[in-house]
Amino acid sequence: xxxxxxxxxxxxxxxxxxxxxxxxxxxxxxxxxxxxxxxxxxxxxxxxxxxxxxxxxxxxxxxxxxxxxxxxxxxxxxxxxxxxxxxxxxxxxxxxxxxxxxxxxxxxxxxxxxxxxxxxxxxxxxxxxxxxxxxxxxxxxxxxxxxxxxxxxxxxxxxxxxxxxxxxxxxxxxxxxxxxxxxxxxxxxxxxxxxxxxxxxxxxxxxxxxxxxxxxxxxxxxxxxxxxxxxxxxxxxxxxxxxxxxxxxxxxxxxxxxxxxxxxxxxxxxxxxxxxxxxxxxxxxxxxxxxxxxxxxxxxxxxxxxxxxxxxxxxxxxxxxxxxxxxxxxxxxxxxxxxxxxxxxxxxxxxxxxxxxxxxxxxxxxxxxxxxxxxxxxxxxxxxxxxxxxxxxxxxxxxxxxxxxxxxxxxxxxxxxxxxxxxxxxxxxxxxxxxxxxxxxxxxxxxxxxxxxxxxxxxxxxxxxxxxxxxxxxxxxxxxxxxxxxxxxxxxxxxxxxxxxxxxxxxxxxxxxxxxxxxxxxxxxxxxxxxxxxxxxxxxxxxxxxxxxxxxxxxxxxxxxxxxxxxxxxxxxxxxxxxxxxxxxxxxxxxxxxxxxxxxxxxxxxxxxxxxxxxxxxxxxxxxxxxxxxxxxxxxxxxxxxxxxxxxxxxxxxxxxxxxxxxxxxxxxxxxxxxxxxxxxxxxxxxxxxxxxxxxxxxxxxxxxxxxxxxxxxxxxxxxxxxxxxxxxxxxxxxxxxxxxxxxxxxxxxxxxxxxxxxxxxxxxxxxxxxxxxxxxxxxxxxxxxxxxxxxxxxxxxxxxxxxxxxxxxxxxxxxxxxxxxxxxxxxxxxxxxxxxxxxxxxxxxxxxxxxxxxxxxxxxxxxxxxxxxx
RNA sequence: GCGAGAGUGGCGGAAUAGGCAGACGCGCAAGAUUUAGGAUCUUGUGGGGAACCGUGAGGGUUCGAGUCCCUCCUCUCGCACCA
Numbered sequence: 001x002x003x004x005x006x007x008x009x010x011x012x013x014x015x016x017x018x019x020x021x022x023x024x025x026x027x028x029x030x031x032x033x034x035x036x037x038x039x040x041x042x043x044x045x046x047x048x049x050x051x052x053x054x055x056x057x058x059x060x061x062x063x064x065x066x067x068x069x070x071x072x073x074x075x076x077x078x079x080x081x082x083x084x085x086x087x088x089x090x091x092x093x094x095x096x097x098x099x100x101x102x103x104x105x106x107x108x109x110x111x112x113x114x115x116x117x118x119x120x121x122x123x124x125x126x127x128x129x130x131x132x133x134x135x136x137x138x139x140x141x142x143x144x145x146x147x148x149x150x151x152x153x154x155x156x157x158x159x160x161x162x163x164x165x166x167x168x169x170x171x172x173x174x175x176x177x178x179x180x181x182x183x184x185x186x187x188x189x190x191x192x193x194x195x196x197x198x199x200x201x202x203x204x205x206x207x208x209x210x211x212x213x214x215x216x217x218x219x220x221x222x223x224x225x226x227x228x229x230x231x232x233x234x235x236x237x238x239x240x241x242x243x244x245x246x247x248x249x250x251x252x253x254x255x256x257x258x259x260x261x262x263x264x265x266x267x268x269x270x271x272x273x274x275x276x277x278x279x280x281x282x283x284x285x286x287x288x289x290x291x292x293x294x295x296x297x298x299x300x301x302x303x304x305x306x307x308x309x310x311x312x313x314x315x316x317x318x319x320x321x322x323x324x325x326x327x328x329x330x331x332x333x334x335x336x337x338x339x340x341x342x343x344x345x346x347x348x349x350x351x352x353x354x355x356x357x358x359x360x361x362x363x364x365x366x367x368x369x370x371x372x373x374x375x376x377x378x379x380x381x382x383x384x385x386x387x388x389x390x391x392x393x394x395x396x397x398x399x400x401x402x403x404x405x406x407x408x409x410x411x412x413x414x415x416x417x418x419x420x421x422x423x424x425x426x427x428x429x430x431x432x433x434x435x436x437x438x439x440x441x442x443x444x445x446x447x448x449x450x451x452x453x454x455x456x457x458x459x460x461x462x463x464x465x466x467x468x469x470x471x472x473x474x475x476x477x478x479x480x481x482x483x484x485x486x487x488x489x490x491x492x493x494x495x496x497x498x499x500x501x502x503x504x505x506x507x508x509x510x511x512x513x514x515x516x517x518x519x520x521x522x523x524x525x526x527x528x529x530x531x532x533x534x535x536x537x538x539x540x541x542x543x544x545x546x547x548x549x550x551x552x553x554x555x556x557x558x559x560x561x562x563x564x565x566x567x568x569x570x571x572x573x574x575x576x577x578x579x580x581x582x583x584x585x586x587x588x589x590x591x592x593x594x595x596x597x598x599x600x601x602x603x604x605x606x607x608x609x610x611x612x613x614x615x616x617x618x619x620x621x622x623x624x625x626x627x628x629x630x631x632x633x634x635x636x637x638x639x640x641x642x643x644x645x646x647x648x649x650x651x652x653x654x655x656x657x658x659x660x661x662x663x664x665x666x667x668x669x670x671x672x673x674x675x676x677x678x679x680x681x682x683x684x685x686x687x688x689x690x691x692x693x694x695x696x697x698x699x700x701x702x703x704x705x706x707x708x709x710x711x712x713x714x715x716x717x718x719x720x721x722x723x724x725x726x727x728x729x730x731x732x733x734x735x736x737x738x739x740x741x742x743x744x745x746x747x748x749x750x751x752x753x754x755x756x757x758x759x760x761x762x763x764x765x766x767x768x769x770x771x772x773x774x775x776x777x778x779x780x781x782x783x784x785x786x787x788x789x790x791x792x793x794x795x796x797x798x799x800x801x802x803x804x805x806x807x808x809x810x811x812x813x814x815x816x817x818x819x820x821x822x823x824x825x826x827x828x829x830x831x832x833x834x835x836x837x838x839x840x841x842x843x844x845x846x847x848x849x850x851x852x853x854x855x856x857x858x859x860x861x862x863x864x865x866x867x868x869x870x871x
Numbered sequence: 872g873c874g875a876g877a878g879u880g881g882c883g884g885a886a887u888a889g890g891c892a893g894a895c896g897c898g899c900a901a902g903a904u905u906u907a908g909g910a911u912c913u914u915g916u917g918g919g920g921a922a923c924c925g926u927g928a929g930g931g932u933u934c935g936a937g938u939c940c941c942u943c944c945u946c947u948c949g950c951a952c953c954a
Binding site: 306865 | 949
């Protein structure tokens with residue numbers, strides 16, 4: 001073993017070795033419990049960033065840890081390889097998306113291998129390969145058969161100048177990100193997945209996801225947005241024949257007696273019918289046009305002003321029988337509920353503001369039991385759930401809850417409406433008018449209509465020769481040999497669907513594909529998914545808290561119903577890791593600048609202006625605060641990069657980058673290396689006595705050392721298992737190294753000549769290397785080898801602490817007076833009784849000044865911890 | 872506005888179940904080694920002269936509170952007119 005730690009050589013050696021031996025390839029071994037460890041697969045942008053390093057290192061620690069603990073570990077990696085950047089590159093640089101993507105995958109795969117991640121690369125998948133996306137098509141057809149995929153007209157973001165559809169994130173301030181022209185909503189035929197059919201199950205089974213962070217679950221629940229309520233018809237007075245009544249949705253049937261007007265969404269077709277031929281017609285039309293021109297963000301901003309206009313029509317409140325005016329209001333959403341509401345100004349803040357603004361009546365129907373409200377003198381709507389009904393006919397005096405159920409029942413009995421559940425969740429629009437995605441396997445036949453592609457004709461492969469212009473809509477539409485086909489039903493000329501699928505489809509089931517990545521007659525081999533699913537630990541960014549995770553849950557349930565898996569939820573445990581952040585340097589003239597462009601005195605090297613050291617922000621190119629993993633690894637090695645990113649913060653919290661901290665991690669590995677190197681030679685020549693059989697015969701100091709070692713074994717094991725506290729696990733390893741240095745570095749003659757102590761030291765060093773190995777695997781393998789052990793450290797068994805040894809640990813007992821710490825007694829044998837300990841504490845010299853001349857009223861003894869004298 | 876989370880040394884962060892606040896690391900200081908620097912090793916490092924005081928602020932429960940309860944402040948994230 002060399003005296004100098006040389007990470008580059010070591011890491012190259014072990015990475016080659018691992019690759020040659022196929023060390024991480026997993027064979028299904030039913031004799032072991034399975035552990036499926038998965039990190040969110042990356043988009044192959046070409047280069048990895050520190051966020052990837054952090055994400056994948058966290059997963060790698062868990063994978064390696066579980067392997068050593070005797071689990072059969074599945075730890076795969078792949079590529080989320082479809083998507084816009086490849087197509088944009090094709091438009092801008094003329095490189096084919098496939099070529100660009102494959103090149104990026106190749107270089108990123110190399111980078112990942114350079115981190116020493118324990119992936120089974122034989123299971124690698126790339127979603128842009130037909131062998132993968134054909135199964136997107138297969139699943140699509142199954143969903144179509146079951147009515148879970150359907151086509152309907154729906155608005156998209158349309159850029160007139162580029163003649164193309166834009167994703168939401170490509171619309172900046174209502175303008176096209178590439179050509180800066182205005183973006184309009186355009187109605188187009190689009191494919192949807194009926195995720196709403198699973199809304200109730202997706203919501204209900206949130207309760208079963210006990211291994212998920214609460215905030216992710218609450219975001220999911222909110223996104224699904226279930227509300228229980230009632231749909232009620234309000235008869236229109238002197239109605240046009242097409243519109244006898246207006247249906248509203250409310251979650252507060254208990255307040256219907258307080259409905260003093262109605263509000264309809266400007267987009268609602270009811271508006272036209274109401275105002276037709278009235279004197280209000282023109283003004284209302286102008287109002288509607290003006291509102292519909294506003295972009296969605298301004299429109300739905302809660303702080304923007306409420307506006308409305310009277311339609312001239314009245315409806316009858318079914319409970320009071322009163323005629324109430326019908327208004328058009330900008331804040332009523334056409335997409336939600338029925339696009340019309342009853343307005344209860346006394347008990348809804350929005351309606352209250354609206355009523356005040358336009359002088360509409362306010363009628364109190366819920367009374368606050370603790371502080372009587374006066375309907376002529378309200379400052380705001382009373383919306384609390386605590387109260388009883390008033391001014392509500394027979395229902396008056398009922399508590400809110402009872403009023404709600406009784407009025408709802410009454411409405412159903414009198415056939416004024418029905419109890420209904422509404423969800424905020426919309427069906428999932430999967431159509432993309434793009435090239436680089438999965439072609440939707442449908443055919444549009446002039447005589448038969450929409451016809452699914454027969455299963456045996458799959459996959460529908462993307463045509464390779466396509467002009468990429470960024471204009472004239474989907475590129476696939478313009479490829480004649482792709483678009484023109486024959487109808488499978490009638491054999492006549494037909495057109496192929498040119499939409500491709502949203503890339504979220506790809507990532508909604510890839511974790512299932514990993515269980516049988518080479519299966520050719522089904523997307524998933526049911527036995528393999530039975531063996532490996534669900535994912536025991538899923539790790540990724542919080543940015544996917546809603547969409548990806550919701551879609552993946554939805555797909556799992558659909559595939560379950562297709563008989564391809566038996567699990568209902570894909571991810572048992574979810575860890576959302578924090579962002580990697582770094583301080584920013586901001587020059588008033590040059591904006592965010594690189595740290596290297598700032599002088600020591602915080603001046604800009606370009607213009608001399610004083611630089612403000614900005615906030616700690618997520619690493620991004622635009623902030624000029626990124627650290628390139630490749631450079632980091634070149635300089636310090638992968639083990640240091642891994643160790644630092646695990647040590648600097650617990651996984652779920654943001655990690656603040658620190659160059660000094662990286663230096664510290666490197667220093668620590670050097671320190672371990674020197675320690676092991678010091679002992680390797682002597683251990684080779686002297687053949688130390690095995691420690692297990694000599695426990696009682698070893699010297700006290702060695703015995704103490706063993707206890708320290710076993711103490712850390714327990715700590716590290718607990719920290720990894722419980723809550724992924726890698727930072728504290730590493731600090732325990734650091735403590736262990738400090739203990740070993742204090743004990744025997746540099747090595748003394750006394751140690752050298754005592755084979756029993758050397759045996760203890762060997763045990764300690766082996767344990768140290770094993771404990772370190774999930775975090776810094778290359779250096780661990782190298783040292784494991786040098787210490788003369790067989791096989792790999794990865795194939796060794798994770799060390800177990802000896803509980804008997806820890807029980808011998810002498811105790812330190814804290815002495816308190818009236819609850820304040822005033823002293824301590826050390827070295828108390830763990831088997832002492834309460835009397836012995838209290839007596840010893842009382843006699844402690846420092847305590848006499850506290851206890852003298854005072855009566856001890858009470859003594860509180862906490863076993864193994866403290867004695868508290870209450871005087 | 873609503874929801875979730877967080878406020879601990881100069882810094883990143885520790886503190887099972889209410890029981891030594893500040894583990895570990897960074898930074899800093901001193902010493903050793905060295906021709907010197909770097910590297911390394913050792914020691915010290917919350918504040919205060921001290922008794923003592925210290926976990927965002929104030930109150931409470933308790934023998935004892937960073938931890939539990941109440942009120943408030945600040946920050947971060949998510950949602951944002953969802954009837």
